Amino acid sequence: MKLNGQRRWAAAGVVVATAVATFGVAMSAPAGAAPGCRVDYKANSWGGGGFGASVKITNLGDAVSGGWTLKFTFPGSQRVAQGWNATWSQSGADVTATSLSWNGNLGTGASIDLGFNGSNAGANDANPSAFTLNGTLCTGDTVPTTTTTTTTTTTTSNGPGPGPGRVDNPYVGAxxxxxxxxxxxxxxxxxxxxxxxxxxxxxxxxxxxxxxxxxxxxxxxxxxxxxxxxxxxxxxxxxxxxxxxxxxxxxxxxxxxxxxxxxxxxxxxxxxxxxxxxxxxxxxxxxxxxxxxxxxxxxxxxxxxxxxxxxxxxxxxxxxxxxxxxxxxxxxxxxxxxxxxxxxxxxxxxxxxxxxxxxxxxxxxxxxxxxxxxxxxxxxxxxxxxxxxxxxxxxxxxxxxxxxxxxxxxxxxxxxxxxxxxxxxxxxxxxxxxxxxxxxxxxxxxxxxxxxxxxxxxxxxxxxxxxxxxxxxxxxxxxxxxxxxxxxxxxxxxxxxxxxxxxxxxxxxxxxxxxxxxxxxxxxxxxxxxxxxxxxxxxxxxxxxxxxxxxxxxxxxxxxxxxxxxxxxxxxxxxxxxxx
Missing domain, CATH: 3.20.20.40 (1, 4-beta cellobiohydrolase)
Incomplete structure (x- = not known):
């Protein structure tokens, strides 16, 4: 009876492929060997320009206490509509996510998951390619999540992903x-x-x-x-x-x-x-x-x-x-x-x-x-x-x-x-x-x-x-x-x-x-x-x-x-x- 949830969220294992088809590029997070921080960014489209994105921050440097700020810039016309686990704001293409009262500490090696729902994703909009955490460019190694060829998109799952998404009636078959x-x-x-x-x-x-x-x-x-x-x-x-x-x-x-x-x-x-x-x-x-x-x-x-x-x-x-x-x-x-x-x-x-x-x-x-x-x-x-x-x-x-x-x-x-x-x-x-x-x-x-x-x-x-x-x-x-x-x-x-x-x-x-x-x-x-x-x-x-x-x-x-x-x-x- 509830179809909009199914439209909004793709099934696990095809999320990245959907994003690639929508944005026209293979998804990747900043790569490199420098310590500091790593950001894994994954997006999935539900059509009509709407999309959802998960953002995982991993601190590779000294422990952070008293709050953190993540910044990145959209390469296209995307807009943040609503987010979670951070206070989200956007000025032009520049996006800022700041910690909340309960998650402002981030120890060495610790990670935190946040994300948002967005709009205005065009066919040629790529994903953000650079992230900073408290002013430090995040260049830590990331695990590739997508590979592309000229004719097909292949998705490899690394971890549990976003789950199977919503179903019509959650009680049926459960x-x-x-x-x-x-x-x-x-x-x-x-x-x-x-x-x-x-x-x-x-x-x-x-x-x-x-x-x-x-x-x-x-x-x-x-x-x-x-x-x-x-x-x-x-x-x-x-x-x-x-x-x-x-x-x-x-x-x-x-x-x-x-x-x-x-x-x-x-x-x-x-x-x-x-x-x-x-x-x-x-x-x-x-x-x-x-x-x-x-x-x-x-x-x-x-x-x-x-x-x-x-x-x-x-x-x-x-x-x-x-x-x-x-x-x-x-x-x-x-x-x-x-x-x-x-x-x-x-x-x-x-x-x-x-x-x-x-x-x-x-x-x-x-x-x-x-x-x-x-x-x-x-x-x-x-x-x-x-x-x-x-x-x-x-x-x-x-x-x-x-x-x-x-x-x-x-x-x-x-x-x-x-x-x-x-x-x-x-x-x-x-x-x-x-x-x-x-x-x-x-x-x-x-x-x-x-x-x-x-x-x-x-x-x-x-x-x-x-x-x-x-x-x-x-x-x-x-x-x-x-x-x-x-x-x-x-x-x-x-x-x-x-x-x-x-x-x-x-x-x-x-x-x-x-x-x-x-x-x-x-x-x-x-x-x-x-x-x-x-x-x-x-x-x-x-x-x-x-x-x-x-x-x-x-x-x-x-x-x-x-x-x-x-x-x-x-x-x-x-x-x-x-x-x-």
Whole structure:
């Protein structure tokens, strides 16, 4: 369903040949025996004047500390559009790349990979032939990567290259990564071994998570393990990008470590290191699926003034623009890595399904997709119901039904929403996103980790036709007190198991939220993660305007968000549908 990624990136082993065909010259890096530095430059064309380039700097001289600057000159009309692992600028044909806060040191013999996407590559444009690092001409030996004859171009692969590139649906024909940290906790629970082999999302919910915490290995550890599990076969690893400044402005339980104005720290200390790790050659054959900043952009639609559901913190984030800026930056940096598939969060049907939320959310997502140097091409798709409980399908009533001439849309449960379940919502949102400007081939994910709603409370047929409320309440699969309830819901169960291409327009059912990890604490728990106790996680809370002033429906004695919650895990297994 996603063809633009295939157009942009050629397959491994033919990248250089493509560049030669486009630029009309054999590719080579500066050669010679003088010490100092070496630069390996490789470019590949995706047609229409667009191209991507990887640049590997190797320091052959004294150690560099406190920052570096790489300079080169384009011999033709090429332009740098966006880059990664450096701050890129261009004046005329002269290009400059300077180090970031985290990669300014370069020891003797050390290398760093950077790169950019470019435009305006003409048929006769050659590649840069001279590079300087901190003013020193880079003349170190390079390994030839291309030879040419008068009639053919021959490519020799030296190392892993850029990997196989993007595919239409990353989940088709691929294994999925099983997080050993989560699996060990699941297997330690009575009966947990039945699901401990399921793939779940890896959450990067704070800067410390990149290097690892007491609860989980770091990102490199996960990716190394993913390579081991892949064993040479295609494998999807799912990573949740979740640390915006002023994160999740409407929920204290998941407020993050970064203050509303700390957008620069978000870029340099969080997104840049993640992108650099993703871009390492040893991970080029993995299919890295990212869920980008759940809950953020939908909050700017539903929880801002003058809505009655407005939250002051969300007004702040709308005014400073850092949600849009941050999401755009994340998409640009991560999307520049050719084996990364970005999926933007779209909330769930019980949040965005109303007419005055649905279209504006699609338009805002398109704005963010084109912010901070990003383009819509960096969005492979969208994900619905992340860490939520909306039923995949409501089997016993549909939006077109009526009782005694009264539409189910007028029931208290549906409340004029246009959708009654996640599948219909996701498929419809995909179409609306295309109308907003996204490519026609975007895909959808649905998080089914906790939306099974099985057990004894699951209805077996339609409700009574004595009234529209009785009909809907008697037959609905989703047994929450209110659609606005989201924290550690009582009665919830595991949903459909992860599955590739289950329905038209749906790339996969996924367990992006690891079952057994809490949504938030029932009461205040001191911590250094920026997470507060949210009343919606307190089972005694009587509600607010955002959940129709209903009880919260939360389980008691819950730990901080992301921490292991044994009682929830047991309840999810007990109420699984399909049953375990």
């Amino acid at each position: 294994k999925q990564y099983v997080n050993p940290d989560w699996a060990a906790k699941a297997a330690a629970e009575p009966g947990g071994s039945r699901i401990a082999n399921q793939p779940t999302g890896v959450w990067m919910d704070r800067i410390a998570a990149i290097n690892g915490t007491v609860d989980s290995r770091g990102l490199v550890g996960h990716l190394d393990e993913a390579v081991r599990q892949a064993a040479g076969s295609p494998l999807v690893i799912q990573v949740v990008i979740y640390n915006l400044p002023g994160r999740d402005c409407s929920a204290l339980a998941s407020n993050g470590e970064l203050k509303p104005t700390e957008i620069d720290k978000y870029k340099t200390d969080y997104i840049d290191p993640i992108a650099a790790i993703f871009a390492r050659p040893e991970y080029a054959n993995l299919r890295i699926v990212t869920t980008v900043e759940i809950d953020s952009l939908p909050n700017l639609i539903t929880n801002v003034s003058p809505r009655p559901t407005a939250v002051p913190a969300c007004d702040v984030m709308k005014a400073n623009g850092n949600y849009v800026t941050g999401v755009g930056y994340a998409l640009a940096k991560l999307g520049a890595v050719p084996n990364v598939y970005n999926y933007l969060d779209i909330g769930h049907h019980g949040w965005i399904g109303w007419d005055d939320n649905f279209g504006p959310t699609a338009e805002l997502l398109y704005q963010a997709a084109n912010a901070s140097g990003s383009t819509k091409a960096n969005v492979h798709g969208f994900i619905a119901n992340t860490a939520n409980y909306g039923a995949l399908r409501e089997l016993y009533f549909k939006i077109e039904d009526s009782v005694g001439g009264t539409s189910v849309r007028q029931s208290k449960w549906v409340d004029w929403n246009r959708y009654v379940d996640e599948l219909s919502y996701a498929q419809a949102f995909r179409q609306r996103a295309v109308l907003a400007g996204f490519d026609a081939n975007v895909g959808m994910l649905i998080d089914t980790s906790r939306n099974g709603w099985g057990g004894s409370a699951r209805p077996t047929g339609p409700g009574p036709t004595t009234g529209v409320d009785a009909y809907v309440n008697g037959g609905r699969i989703d047994r929450r007190i209110h659609l606005g309830n989201w924290c550690n819901q009582s009665g919830a169960g595991l949903g459909e198991r992860p599955k590739a291409a289950p329905e038209p327009g749906i790339d996969a059912y996924v367990w992006m939220k690891p079952p057994g990890e809490s949504d938030g604490a029932s009461e205040e728990i001191p911590n250094n993660e920026g997470k507060g106790a949210d009343k919606m996680c307190d089972p005694a809370y009587t509600g607010n305007v955002r959940n129709g002033n209903n009880m919260s429906g939360a389980l008691p004695k819950a730990p901080l968000s992301g921490k292991w919650f044994s009682a929830q895990f047991q309840e999810l297994m007990r109420n699984a549908y399909p049953a375990l």
